[in-house]
Every structure is written in structure tokens, then in C-alpha cells.
Amino acid sequence: MTIEMQPPVKLKGVGDGFWVTLDPSVSEDKLKEEVTRLFERLKHLTINARITLDTGDARGCENLIANIGTFLKNTFDVGVVTTPPAKRSVPLERIRQRDLSKGWTQHRSEVLMLRGRVRSGQRIKAKKHIVIIGNVNPGAEISAGGNIIVMGRLMGQVHAGDPDNEEAVVLALDFRPTQIQIGGVVAAGIDENSDAVAEFASIDKGRIIVQDYLKAEPFGNIPWPEVI
Amino acid sequence: MEGKIIVVTSGKGGVGKTTATASIGAALALEGNRVAVIDMDIGLRNLDVVLGLENRIVFNIVDVVNKRCKLTQAAIRDRRIENLFLIPASQSDNKDVLTTAGVERAAKILKKEFDYILMDSPAGIEKGFENSIVSASEAIVICTPDVSSVRDADRVIGLLYARSITPKIIVNRIVPQMVAKGDMLSHEDVMEVLSVELAGLVPMDEQVVIATNMGMPLVMQNNSKAGQAFRRIAKRLNGETDLPIQVPTHKTGMWNKLSQKLGFKK
């Protein structure tokens, strides 16, 4: 087994200052020692220099950063000490790493999943998403705070994004609802006798549009699975 | 052995519940069973007229349930078909005179006396429907090939399942010419939505109206296509489960029979 030893402190010149990468798993004293070693080489260049202290994507390092910052100001007369601008990619990366290693077990997505046929006069309501493996007959009503997915023929009345989530979608392998509502937008079902193709409805510019699911691939450009 | 209570119901009115109850009841009796057909459409008595037994009514189902008479006093014996009995509805009361508890009590006695008890349910899903299904172990749901009837049948099927009663479907009043032209739902279209076991398919047949008006059991008319369809339904209910379901057709030529055998779709 090889353990790759990363130096606990890395130093890089950026514009009018220095970018200091710290390994927060190393003790504060050890970090100070390393920082001192590197900064001593810079001599007068440290005076009034802009310092960025970067602890990577570790959290809860505010104390450490404050202590090192004060140490640098007192010892090397540095100027402003800041942390890296919050980048979206950093926490996202972290979430994905965690998802990979923990196998999604810590996530909870509220989905009501049913199988069978929903018949006329039956009403199904869920706080978030609904997945029905089966058919939804004319006269049945489905309403969900989130998305509605029907793995079968959708012939009833559906309301996704109830009451006002206009991001919600309705997807069915055979899409023939009598009426559809997403958020506050209502549309009557289209009575075309087309072949069964997977279609989905979403809101586009305030109107409900229905598209071929496999052709439009509404979620195909999301590069990584995310919990909804 | 205890008899079986089968409710005939539909949700929508006028689709053929009473016709089916009378016909299947008569056919089951012709098969050698002791059969009671019971008119649960309190206030809108019909079954007695269809069976031509109107003029022999003394007591009715309300009297039986409310213990004003014995079961044997209310059951009218059909003189043409042995072992067929009618228990009529009361024409003057309304649906509230019966309670589900009362019906259940009467059902216990009925099951001891008869092999089959057919309950002709009223239209709708209210009190009268509840009374009709409360003691049933099986249900026959009648529907016609039109969208509103299918919708109502579907609703009723859901309600029956909720009470652990497994329904079977009869599609009644099929007009094969219209189906062929695409002007009427086919039985496949109907079953695609309802998706429960099919009990049988009954064509539109003017003999039904003639038989009803004469008070003659339809199933005794050998030239009635609907009557023959009901006889086959009764046979299947009575255990001849292999008897195939015939799809009503308008042509009776050689070619049509052949093509059906070969499994072509008309």
C-alpha cells in the first residue's frame, strides 16, 4: 500500500498576493511551522501581501483560518487575509463524492410508489412525487406536490406541482390524460390517436407543452444523478 | 353446501342489469340449479315484469328483510322454469327501508335455500347499491360499449374491490356492424380500461324487447342471440369454464367462421 504524502501547506503566487492551501487534518502547530518555513523564504515579499487561505472543501475550519491569519499578520506583516470565493463546483463535487461512497443511503426522497390500476373515482394524493406502475383510468385523479410518473397508460386527470411548483413534470409511457395541470397552469388532454410513445408535459413560457420523452430528453443534460 | 350470492350491478342505469339478472337466473335454473332472483331496486320494481310474474306478487323483499313474512311466502315460483324463484321489490317504499344488517340476515336464510341468489341492483352507488352488495361474494358488472358506461363500471369495480368482491364483466348491447365501422367501442377497448375477467359478450337484439314485453324468459328463445349469449354466460358461471366466449358478429357466412378460427381480427 502506498500512501501519497501531500505537503500540509502549499504556496502559490497569485497576482498581488499568495494562495496558501492548508490541509486541515494536520494540527494547527504543524501548519504554523510549515507556513513559517515557506514564508521565511519569501522575505519582504510578504509585507502587505494579499493572502488567500484555502482549506479545500473541508468545513468548520473558520477557527483555524482565523488563527493562521492572525499568526501571518503578526509574524510576516501580511495585508488582507481572505478565503477563496465560494465556488459552486466545490461543494457539488463534495456531495457527489459522498453520494458515491455512501451509496445514497443518507438521502431521502419522498416518493409514493404504487403498482396496479387506478380506477374511475379513485383519488391519489401525495406531498411530493408519485410513481404508478400500472394504468390510470379515465375518471381517476392523481395529484402530487412534485412529479407524476406513470409507467403505463395515463388516461385520467393529473395535477403535478400542486399547488404552485411549475418545475414539475408529468411523464407517462402512453400519455393520454383527460386533463392535466402543472402548478397553476391547466390544459385539456389532447385526443389524438397516436401510437403509444413515452411523453412528458412541462411548463414552457407559461404554457403546458407535451414532448416525446426520449427525443427531448429533459433530464439528459444533468451530468450527475441528483436527489429530487 | 351454501348457495352463492351474485350481485348484478353497473353504476349507470339502463344498461341491462334487470335483463341480465332474469336471463342468467333462468339459464342457471335450466342447468338444474335452485335459483332465486331478487329485485333490489326498491321503489322501481322491474324484474317481475321482465319475468312475467307481476300478477302473482303478494309479499316482497322488504317484507322478508323486515320479517313481515317468511322467505317461502315471498318467493314466487316460475311455472315455466323449474327451480326458478323471484323475490320482487316493493314498489311503494324507497331505498331507505332496508338496512345492510337486515339484508345480511335475510341472505343467510337465502343461502341455505338456494344454489344461486342473483341480486338485481339499482343504478347508482348509493344506499340501494350498498344493500345489494353487502352479502354478495361475486359480482357481475354490466356495461355497454360507450364511454360513460365504461367510466361508471370502472367506478363500481373499484368499490367492489374495496369490499373484496371480485367482479366479472358483461359487455351488453354490442352492435357488431358499428364496432366494425369504428363507430362503437369494441369489447377489447372496454376491457383495456376495465381489465377484470370477462364473463361474456351480449349483442344488441330486438328479441330482448319482445321477450321483456311478453314477460317471456329470453333464454328460452332459441332464435335470440342475446338469449343464447346469456345461456353461455350461465354455463360458464356454473362451472363450464372452458366454454369459449363468443364475439358477436354480423356476418354468419363461412368465411367469417373460418377467419375466427384462424384467429384473424375482423
Ligand SMILES: Nc1ncnc2c1ncn2[C@@H]1O[C@H](COP(=O)(O)OP(=O)(O)OP(=O)(O)O)[C@@H](O)[C@H]1O
Ligand atoms: N342486449 C340487448 N338488446 C336489446 N335491448 C336490450 C338489451 N339489453 C337490454 N336491453 C333493453 O334496454 C333497456 C334497459 O334494460 P334493463 O331494464 O335490463 O336495464 P337496467 O340496467 O336494469 O336498468 P335500470 O338501471 O333502470 O334498472 C330495456 O328496455 C331492455 O329491453
Ligand SMILES: [Mg+2]
Ligand atoms: Mg333494472
